[in-house]
Amino acid sequence: MRPILLPDPPSLSTGVPEIFEQGGSQNIVRRAVVIGNGFPGSENQSIGLARALGLAENHLLYRVTRPKGGIHEWLHWLPVGFHKKLEFILRHLYLYSRLMLSSKQCKYIPSENGGGNVVGLSSILEADVKEIVTMARETYEKDGPLVVIACGRDTVSIASSIRRLASENVFVVQIQHPRSQLNRFDMVITPRHDYYPLTPEAQEQVPRFMRSWITPREPPQDHVVLTTGALHQIDYASLRKSASAWHDEFASLPKPLVVVNIGWPRRNCRYGADLAKQLTDALLSVLDSCGSVRIALSYKTPEKVSRVIFKELGDNPKVYIWNGQEPNPYMGHLAWGDAFVVTADSVSLISEACSTGKPVYVIGADRCKWKIADFHKSLRERGVVRPFTGFEDMSESWSYPPLSDTAEAAMRVRSALAARGWSLRS
16 A cells, blocks of 8 residues: 655744844743643643644643532533532532531541542642743743643633733633634634534524524634644654554554544434444455454443444454553554544544545444534545445555644644744744
């Protein structure tokens, strides 16, 4: 199969020493703050952008954390600040009630989570607006401006507050649509399908009295960057490094190597054991044209799905199913795989596979709806993916211009920084 070569990341150097740059060293961006929400998919997007900006080795990771366990698992729809205040009240009411009980029984009864360590999050670097703003202000003259990259709903209030309080010292990028008041950020990076609700097709699906509740409510502004899929850390350099790291395990496998990535059902893309059976039947149908097959399931893949996969393919000599133990072969799969089969639920898994320029087949897209269905439609129209039917010849090679959303978004950030008189240095 013909290898697809990705372009090298653009060089950040202009060949001019920093001291001679316009505006001096104060206008050189050397560092970033990444604000995560604890979800790997979201944090991967932020770190991917930092990497594309040349700041992979010079960023700090903060996290916005929520109370977990018990009733809190049902309260994630609340704004994170209000959720924490509610947790504080509930925790102290709980401790007070236990204290009253212990005084009556004349003995101490510790809380279920270990007394003062109820929250259990002290080991995580908590995103603190005051701390980040102070750092940005006090280090500006020495270290220059600070790029702040946040992703996910829980990070919106933190990122917007940082920009409001230190607008002269920071450039704030919010990844994923914040739903309202986009002018709170210097830049918003979000998939194009997030604006699907504004299309005539989507409007027809929503009752008229509910349309004012659906976001976004207005077209993208100038500082909004639209991508095809999700941002990530995959580029030519990372694939080349992974190819070397996984050489001993993958180089000798029979070709073509078909990699199967299985996610988990989402609100707008539901499936169960029926799709798993459809997938295994299709794989068995194409197995003669495969040299070897590697299957990776997500840690969230339902047991009813994984059970079908292991039952139908677990004993096949051509098939290897990763059991979830470290090291995770995911990057090795991307580097060495000749073709990919991906379940339709995961925008991230599909985006990363499509960044390789290699054949990508999707199964289950017909079960997706709303904006995820629009995402799949855009990929098919660009010739980036094909449906997986079981009638394919997996040794057939076809290609397309690889998705380069992360690199393109980074270029937009660089342009916006230049408009402020700032420039990037790794």
